[in-house]
Amino acid sequence: MSIRFLMAIYVLFYAVVSAEAQVIGYPYGVKSSQQRQQQLQQQQAMTMLDISGTIEALATGRIQMRTDSNEKWMIVLNPQTKVQVTGEVGTDFLRPGLFVQLKADVDKRGVAADKIEELTIVTPPQEKSRGLEGGKASATGPSTVQGRVVSFKKNKLQIKIDKATVLCELSDNPKIHVDLADYSMARKGDKIKVQGMKATGTTGLLQAAQVKIELAEPLGEKKKK
Numbered sequence: 001m002s003i004r005f006l007m008a009i010y011v012l013f014y015a016v017v018s019a020e021a022q023v024i025g026y027p028y029g030v031k032s033s034q035q036r037q038q039q040l041q042q043q044q045a046m047t048m049l050d051i052s053g054t055i056e057a058l059a060t061g062r063i064q065m066r067t068d069s070n071e072k073w074m075i076v077l078n079p080q081t082k083v084q085v086t087g088e089v090g091t092d093f094l095r096p097g098l099f100v101q102l103k104a105d106v107d108k109r110g111v112a113a114d115k116i117e118e119l120t121i122v123t124p125p126q127e128k129s130r131g132l133e134g135g136k137a138s139a140t141g142p143s144t145v146q147g148r149v150v151s152f153k154k155n156k157l158q159i160k161i162d163k164a165t166v167l168c169e170l171s172d173n174p175k176i177h178v179d180l181a182d183y184s185m186a187r188k189g190d191k192i193k194v195q196g197m198k199a200t201g202t203t204g205l206l207q208a209a210q211v212k213i214e215l216a217e218p219l220g221e222k223k224k225k
Contacts, residue, residue: 045199045200045201046197046198046199046200047197047198047199047200048195048196048197048198049194049195049196049197049198049206050193050194050195051065051067051071051073051193051194051206052067052068052191052192052193052194053065053066053067053068053071053073053191053192054066054188054189054190054191054192054216055186055187055188055189055190055191055192055213056072056188057188058183058184058186058187058188061076061077061078062074062075062076062077063075063077063183063186063192063208063211065192065194071204072204073194073204073205073206074204074205074206075192075194075196075206075208075211076205076206076207076208077183077208077211078207078208080209081208081209081210081211082181082209082210082211083181083182083183083210083211083212083213084179084180084181084211084212084213085178085179085180085181085182085183085185085186085213085214085215086177086178086179086212086213086214086215087177087178087190087214087215087216087218087219088175088176088177088178088215088218088219089121089176089177089178089218089219089220090176090218090219090220091152091155091170091174091176091220092220093121093176093178093219093220094121094149094152094157094176095149095152096148096149096150096151096152097148097149098121098148098149099121099122099123099124099125099146099147099148099149100119100120100121100122100145100146100147100148100149100157100159101119101120101122101144101145101146102116102118102119102120102144102145102168103118103142103143103144103145104116104142104143104145104166104168105142105143106143106145106166110164110165110166110167111166111167112145112166112167112168112169115168115169115170115171116157116168116169116170116171116174117171117174117175118174118175118176118177119170119174119175119176119177120176120177120178120179121176121177121178121179121180122146122178122179122180123179123180123181123182124148125146145159145161145166145168146161147159147160147161147162147166148160150165155169155170155171155172156168156169156170157169157170178215178219183211183213185215185219186213186215187215187216187217187219189216189217190213190214190215190216191213191214191216192211192212192213192214193211193212193213194206194208194210194211194212195208195209195210195211196208196209196210197209
């Protein structure tokens with residue numbers, strides 16, 4: 001998504017907001033050409049900013065954050081905003097429907113030879129990239145297994161890849177990462193970096209083009225020691 005296209009969206013957003021806020025002060029909602037020109041200039045004056053800090057609150061399409069320099073900002077997200085959330089979760093976070101990626105030696109029966117020590121819950125890629133990297137089984141070392149979780153019971157993880165399935169057993173204390181485009185799993189205190197557009201004449205409001213969130217604490221059950 002180009003910055004020019006995003007700027008067009010942001011300009012339209014602020015045009016609507018400004019119009020609603022300013023029309024009350026003019027008889028019958030009529031403005032002079034000079035007033036309209038001034039408003040247009042303000043709408044076109046957009047600044048790209050990069051800020052970082054911690055999350056204070058979340059709502060649908062909104063993230064309130066405090067920067068490293070102690071400034072408060074309201075981050076506005078739209079369908080075009082690129083979101084990445086990374087961190088760790090407990091085993092109770094695993095459930096059918098999630099898309100996972102891991103390394104494993106898989107035999108011809110679709111069974112992983114060793115217990116899985118590490119895996120990542122990811123946003124599903126394109127269909128063509130799913131499955132076992134390099135074929136149905138690897139004779140030279142671990143393959144990259146990508147697929148959707150079918151079931152997870154008693155540390156047994158069943159993953160569907162294309163028309164086949166792979167059965168894995170997790171270790172007693174596996175490391176489970178997340179790399180998702182879902183900001184709803186973020187919490188107060190998580191680290192956040194934002195790149196977005198700020199309109200001239202506004203303070204504390206940023207239209208986000210890209211948001212990166214790092215979980216401060218693992219989600220789900222605590223790891224066994």
